[in-house]
Amino acid sequence: MSNYIFQESFPTYERALEFCTxxxxxxxxxxxxxxxxQLEFLRKAELGFSPRVESITKIxxxxxxLSIVDFGGGSGWLFKYLETLGFKSNCLMIVExxxxxxxxxxxxxxxxxxxxxxxxxxxxxxxxxxxxxxxxIQYLDDPEVFFEEILMKSWSYLxxxxxxxxxxxxxxxxxxxxxxxxxxxxxxxxxxxxLIESYGFELTQESNYESIYPADWKYLxxxxxxVTEPGIARTLVFRRQK
Numbered sequence: 001m002s003n004y005i006f007q008e009s010f011p012t013y014e015r016a017l018e019f020c021t022x023x024x025x026x027x028x029x030x031x032x033x034x035x036x037x038q039l040e041f042l043r044k045a046e047l048g049f050s051p052r053v054e055s056i057t058k059i060x061x062x063x064x065x066l067s068i069v070d071f072g073g074g075s076g077w078l079f080k081y082l083e084t085l086g087f088k089s090n091c092l093m094i095v096e097x098x099x100x101x102x103x104x105x106x107x108x109x110x111x112x113x114x115x116x117x118x119x120x121x122x123x124x125x126x127x128x129x130x131x132x133x134x135x136x137i138q139y140l141d142d143p144e145v146f147f148e149e150i151l152m153k154s155w156s157y158l159x160x161x162x163x164x165x166x167x168x169x170x171x172x173x174x175x176x177x178x179x180x181x182x183x184x185x186x187x188x189x190x191x192x193x194x195l196i197e198s199y200g201f202e203l204t205q206e207s208n209y210e211s212i213y214p215a216d217w218k219y220l221x222x223x224x225x226x227v228t229e230p231g232i233a234r235t236l237v238f239r240r241q242k
Contacts, residue, residue, distance in 0.1 A: 045081035158237070189231070
């Protein structure tokens with residue numbers, strides 16, 4: 001099963017974490033590979049190329065004076081990319097882990113940062129706030145609780161890129177990242193959309209997210225006696241109803 005990106009499926013994060021922990025004995029997360037990739041993203045953004053598929057520029061073309069929070073923003077490539085294209089915003093804020101913040105500050109001291117804990121208590125100002133997240137929410141240990149808290153804040157837009165999608169039900173699995181296993185959540189897309197819309201948002205855009213993986217790796221969930229093929233990851237854009 002070494003060429004499958006995902007292994008096994010579980011009903012809870014805790015069960016997936018237990019499986020991953022067993023597989024990760026004497027292994028460490030390949031942080032240097034992740035950091036190098038993030039810095040590569042940053043360099044591409046400085047040249048005016050987006051290293052990931054993104055939908056926020058379409059909104060910025062018609063909206064002015066937006067404040068943007070990039071949840072799980074890594075090296076800050078998104079803001080560097082927007083800056084290179086000449087987009088202006090009231091406030092740019094990246095939410096990352098303490099370790100990532102400390103490391104990336106050494107690389108780019110001009111970025112705006114906050115920790116996850118501080119973000120929970122952050123009071124948004126103005127009426128044009130954007131929550132953006134690209135390939136991040138699948139790693140949350142309790143996505144439903146997270147969204148219930150986040151959706152109470154005064155966002156004008158929610159932009160979720162690379163949302164892993166299963167047509168049948170939500171489930172947890174384990175992602176193989178260079179030999180290291182991490183809990184990973186597949187959403188039943190319709191359930192996630194319904195949750196967000198229940199807080200007064202309207203889905204304004206839904207499209208396929210073009211994920212790129214090495215040719216010898218398969219975007220499949222391998223289990224003991226079967227293989228599950230997930231749906232195509234999605235981009236979901238919501239706007240708060242007036």
